[in-house]
Amino acid sequence: MIISVILKNNMNFVKIERVNNIEKNSAYFRKKFESEKYAKLVAAVLIDLIGFISYLIPALGEFFDMLLAPISAILVYILFGKKFKWAIFTLLEEMLPMTDVIPSATIAWYSMYVTNEIKTIEEMSSKMKEKEQAFEKLSED
Numbered sequence: 001m002i003i004s005v006i007l008k009n010n011m012n013f014v015k016i017e018r019v020n021n022i023e024k025n026s027a028y029f030r031k032k033f034e035s036e037k038y039a040k041l042v043a044a045v046l047i048d049l050i051g052f053i054s055y056l057i058p059a060l061g062e063f064f065d066m067l068l069a070p071i072s073a074i075l076v077y078i079l080f081g082k083k084f085k086w087a088i089f090t091l092l093e094e095m096l097p098m099t100d101v102i103p104s105a106t107i108a109w110y111s112m113y114v115t116n117e118i119k120t121i122e123e124m125s126s127k128m129k130e131k132e133q134a135f136e137k138l139s140e141d
Helices: 002-056 061-079 084-095 104-115 117-140
Strands: none
Touching: 002 061, 002 084, 002 104, 002 117, 061 084, 061 104, 084 104, 104 117
């Protein structure tokens, strides 16, 4: 009887500990998601501003765009979940004349963090779980 009470109390303690860990992880995840979200917004706006600067250099503007287009496309590809469609959109927007006013990187950010927020959260969550599992395997070895 005493042993079963001790085991039952111990199991309840483990459950409470798991709930506390889930709450801590959830708060950490929310904070990480929000900080990443706004850091990527700043990066997207900077990419668009640098692309827009070419309007300030009338003679060299289109040449500057040709140099900047692949760099912008690669940055957007890396920043926004390796989405090829956003990289192509950014590449074309930078290469085509008179399209620098289109904020392609900011549009990609909006699509990822506003329009598809739930999908983005699910992808981030699964990546975090994969990392945790990898660390657990390393610590077991």
